[in-house]
Amino acid sequence: MRTPWSAGRDRRYERLSRLAYQRVPYYREEWAAAGTVAPEAAPVPMAALASGHRFVPIGADTTAVLPSPVDLFETLSLSERYTPDDVLFDVQPGLRDVEFIGPKRTGRYRVLLAADADVDPTASVDPREATAAEYTRSARPVLLADPDQLAALRERGVPIGDRVLRRGDFDDLAELDVLWTVELGYLGARRISCGRVHIRPGVDVRLLGSTTVFTRLDRQNPTLLHIAPAVPVALSPCSHHAEPALTV
Numbered sequence: 001m002r003t004p005w006s007a008g009r010d011r012r013y014e015r016l017s018r019l020a021y022q023r024v025p026y027y028r029e030e031w032a033a034a035g036t037v038a039p040e041a042a043p044v045p046m047a048a049l050a051s052g053h054r055f056v057p058i059g060a061d062t063t064a065v066l067p068s069p070v071d072l073f074e075t076l077s078l079s080e081r082y083t084p085d086d087v088l089f090d091v092q093p094g095l096r097d098v099e100f101i102g103p104k105r106t107g108r109y110r111v112l113l114a115a116d117a118d119v120d121p122t123a124s125v126d127p128r129e130a131t132a133a134e135y136t137r138s139a140r141p142v143l144l145a146d147p148d149q150l151a152a153l154r155e156r157g158v159p160i161g162d163r164v165l166r167r168g169d170f171d172d173l174a175e176l177d178v179l180w181t182v183e184l185g186y187l188g189a190r191r192i193s194c195g196r197v198h199i200r201p202g203v204d205v206r207l208l209g210s211t212t213v214f215t216r217l218d219r220q221n222p223t224l225l226h227i228a229p230a231v232p233v234a235l236s237p238c239s240h241h242a243e244p245a246l247t248v
């Protein structure tokens with residue numbers, strides 16, 4: 001089953017597929033080994049991404065690509081529980097040089113330092129407490145945190161507001177609000193209107209045989225085409241949104 005529910009998304013998929021077969025070592029080798037020119041490659045197990053250099057196009061700069069604020073903004077907007085007027089407090093182990101994640105300086109962004117953040121023990125004010133205080137004072141905070149981070153904040157006595165987006169990997173699909181993996185970055189979010197996890201426009205999801213695979217359309221370095229999660233997930237139509245959504 002292919003699911004090209006957006007023509008623009010499908011064009012980007014075709015372009016990335018061509019790039020992969022022409023210039024990306026991993027896909028070129030798989031293609032040669034299979035002795036075929038079939039554009040529908042086999043699913044790529046997540047574990048294969050450990051050999052990261054094989055997913056970098058030949059001749060491309062190998063500088064690691066940092067997560068983009070755009071990815072996060074697109075994901076949060078999909079959740080229907082976030083607007084660009086909110087202030088996002090992202091629980092992270094380190095501060096980031098990002099002030100806004102939305103277009104035209106919208107979507108204010110702050111880091112709320114996690115319990116395991118590497119802080120200067122001699123500092124007069126613990127930066128973890130300082131960022132927590134900023135969260136507590138904010139008029140329109142939305143908190144983005146992994147379940148463990150959330151538990152640690154509660155343990156530290158940080159008052160948690162009622163607007164919390166739980167971030168999780170495929171393991172947590174039944175519980176999470178925002179789908180994120182170390183390897184693939186921000187992928188999608190649970191929409192309030194149907195309660196199901198949808199994939200953001202910068203990512204393609206489709207079935208290869210019976211395996212659900214993900215492609216980062218908005219990233220070429222590394223090229224992440226047809227990546228299969230370690231935990232299998234199913235794809236089925238969401239009647240409310242007339243496009244596929246993930247199923248546990």
Ligand SMILES: [Zn+2]
Pocket residue numbers: 191193194195196198238239240241245
């Ligand atoms: Zn839906």
